[in-house]
Amino acid sequence: MTQLHNRQLYLHQRPVGVPTEEDIRMRTVLVPDLQEGEVLIENHYLSLDPAIRDWMSDNDSYLEPIPLGGCIRSTTLGKVLKSNHSAFSEGDYVQGLAVNGWEELTVNHGDLLTQVPNDGNYSPRNYLSIFSGAMGLTPYFGLLELGQPVEGDTVLMSAAAGAVGSIAGQIAKIKGCRVVGLTGNAEKASWLTDTLGFDAAINYKTCDNLADEIARVCPERVDIFYDNVGGDMLDAALLNLNDHARVVFCGAISTYNSSGSVPGPYNYWQILARSATVKGLLTTNYVDRFDDAIAEIKTWLEQGKLIFNEDIVEGLENTVEAYSRLFSGANKGKLLVKLAAADC
Numbered sequence: 172m173t174q175l176h177n178r179q180l181y182l183h184q185r186p187v188g189v190p191t192e193e194d195i196r197m198r199t200v201l202v203p204d205l206q207e208g209e210v211l212i213e214n215h216y217l218s219l220d221p222a223i224r225d226w227m228s229d230n231d232s233y234l235e236p237i238p239l240g241g242c243i244r245s246t247t248l249g250k251v252l253k254s255n256h257s258a259f260s261e262g263d264y265v266q267g268l269a270v271n272g273w274e275e276l277t278v279n280h281g282d283l284l285t286q287v288p289n290d291g292n293y294s295p296r297n298y299l300s301i302f303s304g305a306m307g308l309t310p311y312f313g314l315l316e317l318g319q320p321v322e323g324d325t326v327l328m329s330a331a332a333g334a335v336g337s338i339a340g341q342i343a344k345i346k347g348c349r350v351v352g353l354t355g356n357a358e359k360a361s362w363l364t365d366t367l368g369f370d371a372a373i374n375y376k377t378c379d380n381l382a383d384e385i386a387r388v389c390p391e392r393v394d395i396f397y398d399n400v401g402g403d404m405l406d407a408a409l410l411n412l413n414d415h416a417r418v419v420f421c422g423a424i425s426t427y428n429s430s431g432s433v434p435g436p437y438n439y440w441q442i443l444a445r446s447a448t449v450k451g452l453l454t455t456n457y458v459d460r461f462d463d464a465i466a467e468i469k470t471w472l473e474q475g476k477l478i479f480n481e482d483i484v485e486g487l488e489n490t491v492e493a494y495s496r497l498f499s500g501a502n503k504g505k506l507l508v509k510l511a512a513a514d515c
């Protein structure tokens with residue numbers, strides 16, 4: 172068989188601030204011969220996740236940093252072109268959880284690779300959005316396991332119109348909570364209340380004092396703060412916690428492009444003053460419960476209780492520009508890149 176060529180995006184230098192095409196460059200490489208136990212995947216969609224920014228830095232985190240010169244690590248959805256692995260066959264749609272890359276072709280060793288259904292009910296692509304850790308499963312476990320919502324609770328959601336926040340807020344509504352979303356533009360604020368059923372939305376970019384605005388919109392204070400952003404927003408939320416509030420520490424996107432140490436939270440004392448708990452979320456801790464969670468998410472979708480938005484940009488060559496949208500707030504829902512091979 173003639174050797175295949177693979178276009179891929181690799182880490183040329185560690186970014187300072189939002190990654191640019193100076194930091195992440197394109198190259199074409201030859202695909203190595205497939206060894207026993209390996210699977211050759213034709214990628215159809217790339218998942219653009221804030222966490223990838225952390226992996227681009229030389230930080231001590233839950234995954235090794237992407238090495239300089241290495242392909243940008245990512246979760247992808249693709250099709251098996253060739254398999255030397257007993258669990259996968261040619262033509263299977265597969266999702267590789269944080270083990271594939273921003274490239275057209277990936278050789279995977281079968282680790283964290285899952286076959287996804289193509290049964291006509293849902294597109295295989297949905298296994299990179301609503302049925303993935305990057306969208307549906309993170310808020311499912313974050314809100315239900317760590318947030319422990321009780322009917323009547325007030326839930327405050329940061330990055331509320333994003334992949335995780337838009338679903339976490341709707342799950343909180345399903346559980347009978349009052350839900351308030353924080354977002355950075357008027358159109359997304361209207362989407363939260365008018366389409367997704369949030370009770371209120373705050374545009375944090377136009378209000379004078381965020382802590383005061385949260386106090387005004389949440390007069391009974393906040394029982395669950397689902398934190399996707401960290402930084403000043405976390406500090407404003409901490410000032411509004413109810414007694415025995417739960418803070419779900421899902422992410423801190425406001426800090427991902429910072430160099431050096433990140434200050435705060437300055438209002439840490441409020442955790443003691445309100446007998447609050449803060450719990451960190453790592454969705455991969457729940458891998459053995461993913462199937463049950465997906466089944467329940469499907470039920471909510473079919474009952475019309477849950478809506479999700481896929482924000483799709485086309486072309487591997489547009490990936491770096493698309494990635495910056497996560498940090499400017501230009502995305503709504505789950506940000507994906509569609510590659511030329513995509514057929515779903």
Ligand SMILES: NC(=O)c1ccc[n+]([C@@H]2O[C@H](COP(=O)([O-])OP(=O)(O)OC[C@H]3O[C@@H](n4cnc5c(N)ncnc54)[C@H](OP(=O)(O)O)[C@@H]3O)[C@@H](O)[C@H]2O)c1
Nearest residue numbers: 221330333334335354355399422423424425452453454500
């Ligand atoms: N713990 C886990 O296992 C896990 C798994 C998946 C994701 N996460 C985390 O969940 C969070 C959301 O991820 P996502 O994929 O759903 O992204 P997303 O919410 O779809 O996109 C990011 C959003 O964050 C907001 N944002 C960006 N920079 C900001 C800043 N400086 N200040 C305030 N808001 C800012 C923007 O919306 P607006 O400014 O319009 O609000 C932007 O649209 C991230 O922190 C991510 O790391 C954690």
